[in-house]
Amino acid sequence: xxxEIISFGKISEFINNQKLSxxxxxxxxxxxxxxxxxxxxxxxxxxxxxxxxxxxxxxAIKDNDSIAIMxxxxxx
Amino acid sequence: xxxxxxLADAKVLVxxxxxxxxxxxxxxxxxxVGCIGVADHDVVELSNLxxxxxxxxxxxxxxxxxxxxxxxxxxxxxxxxxxxxxxxNKNNVIEIISNYNLIFDGTDNFESRYLINDACTLLKKxxxxxxxxxFEGQIAVFNTPDEQKTITNYRDLxxxxxxxxxxxxxxxxxxxxxxxGIIGTMAAGEIVxxxxxxxxxxxNKLLHYNLLNQEQYEINISPSxxxxxxxxxxxxxxxxxxxxxxxxxxxxxxxxxxxxxxSTLLIDVRERHEFPKLNPTTYQQxxxxxxxxxxxxxxxxxxIILLCQHGIRSVAAAEKxxxxxxxxxxxxxxxGGIAKWRNHF
Numbered sequence: 001x002x003x004e005i006i007s008f009g010k011i012s013e014f015i016n017n018q019k020l021s022x023x024x025x026x027x028x029x030x031x032x033x034x035x036x037x038x039x040x041x042x043x044x045x046x047x048x049x050x051x052x053x054x055x056x057x058x059x060a061i062k063d064n065d066s067i068a069i070m071x072x073x074x075x076x
Numbered sequence: 077x078x079x080x081x082x083l084a085d086a087k088v089l090v091x092x093x094x095x096x097x098x099x100x101x102x103x104x105x106x107x108x109v110g111c112i113g114v115a116d117h118d119v120v121e122l123s124n125l126x127x128x129x130x131x132x133x134x135x136x137x138x139x140x141x142x143x144x145x146x147x148x149x150x151x152x153x154x155x156x157x158x159x160x161x162x163x164x165n166k167n168n169v170i171e172i173i174s175n176y177n178l179i180f181d182g183t184d185n186f187e188s189r190y191l192i193n194d195a196c197t198l199l200k201k202x203x204x205x206x207x208x209x210x211f212e213g214q215i216a217v218f219n220t221p222d223e224q225k226t227i228t229n230y231r232d233l234x235x236x237x238x239x240x241x242x243x244x245x246x247x248x249x250x251x252x253x254x255x256x257g258i259i260g261t262m263a264a265g266e267i268v269x270x271x272x273x274x275x276x277x278x279x280n281k282l283l284h285y286n287l288l289n290q291e292q293y294e295i296n297i298s299p300s301x302x303x304x305x306x307x308x309x310x311x312x313x314x315x316x317x318x319x320x321x322x323x324x325x326x327x328x329x330x331x332x333x334x335x336x337x338x339s340t341l342l343i344d345v346r347e348r349h350e351f352p353k354l355n356p357t358t359y360q361q362x363x364x365x366x367x368x369x370x371x372x373x374x375x376x377x378x379x380i381i382l383l384c385q386h387g388i389r390s391v392a393a394a395e396k397x398x399x400x401x402x403x404x405x406x407x408x409x410x411x412g413g414i415a416k417w418r419n420h421f
Contacts, residue, residue, distance in 0.1 A: 009212055010210075044238075045236060052293075052294065053296045053298070054282075054295055056232075056298055056299070056300050056301060056302075057301060068293065072186070072207075072233075072234040073208060073212070074184065074186045074207055074209070075095075075207055075208040075251060075256075076097070
């Protein structure tokens with residue numbers, strides 16, 4: 001299946017917005033997979049949003065879903 | 077007219093009179109907000125002027141809250157301005173925030189942002205959050221019930237405070253001045269909407285804005301199962317965060333005392349273009365951009381005191397050194413930085 005990845009802030013420096021062909025069933029699976037292909041994510045604070053809703057617990061992923069990867073910003 | 081009266085009756089606290097705070101303050105005062113608190117402990121620096129538009133060349137070295145108050149009062153003498161020339165900390169946060177209906181967080185570091193969030197959550201104060209990074213901004217409205225009476229706070233989004241060395245700050249990373257101008261103005265728009273009850277404020281939503289392509293991306297925030305309500309004693313004791321004591325934050329008196337000890341290095345981690353310049357025979361300059369090489373170079377000294385402009389980068393440097401040398405060296409960071417202890421240099 002194919003999912004859309006949208007990244008923000010510092011994370012967009014190493015993960016481009018892209019369509020990713022991948023076989024994962026849930027957001028937890030996806031997280032593990034992302035941290036394997038983008039090791040810079042390990043140890044960083046970030047949050048996922050699935051179809052524009054924040055991911056607070058493991059959620060099922062379907063074909064054509066969009067996933068946003070967001071770091072916290074502190075600058076002012 | 078009713079909306080104008082609501083603005084006149086509102087009491088808004090703007091924390092941080094910097095890149096985000098300046099435009100927000102200008103529009104809140106212009107809109108006729110009746111009472112505005114301004115909290116900031118910093119003085120105006122040359123490097124602030126590209127984004128902190130309330131200040132000019134002649135204001136360098138003056139307290140931001142004083143300069144801001146003067147300019148704002150000229151714009152609208154009817155707004156009552158209350159100045160808090162102090163850094164918001166665990167000892168004063170509850171007292172300061174209690175006096176206002178609505179809080180705007182325009183600070184520049186995670187420690188303040190988490191503290192303000194926790195205090196607003198505890199006191200059930202509406203919090204307008206705005207932050208920038210590179211060419212992007214984030215805005216959200218917390219501690220405000222939506223139509224379903226759902227309430228969220230910043231910890232529902234990012235439960236744990238990042239380490240100081242995870243994310244660079246504006247002074248180190250640089251930011252195009254117009255970005256905080258846009259985000260601070262959008263935040264002022266949210267504040268006016270909340271006060272007057274018009275439109276749809278970003279309650280339980282996080283808006284991402286990208287200056288480079290003018291794209292916006294909005295996500296819905298729901299309460300986290302992990303989040304545990306912070307109590308007043310958590311706040312006072314800093315137990316909301318499990319801070320590892322890998323380094324010690326010290327004041328300028330302790331720094332000067334410690335510097336007399338044998339085998340002690342004083343290191344200024346600011347970039348070479350920053351002012352004021354310090355005496356190079358006392359303070360070795362190793363900018364953050366070159367710090368990794370230095371950190372890995374088998375440092376001989378036993379005691380290392382790190383300093384920068386505001387004590388944010390020096391904490392990141394302290395964490396870096398601790399990750400390499402562990403407890404084999406004593407590592408210190410000057411809390412508040414050179415800006416706070418100007419007379420000691």
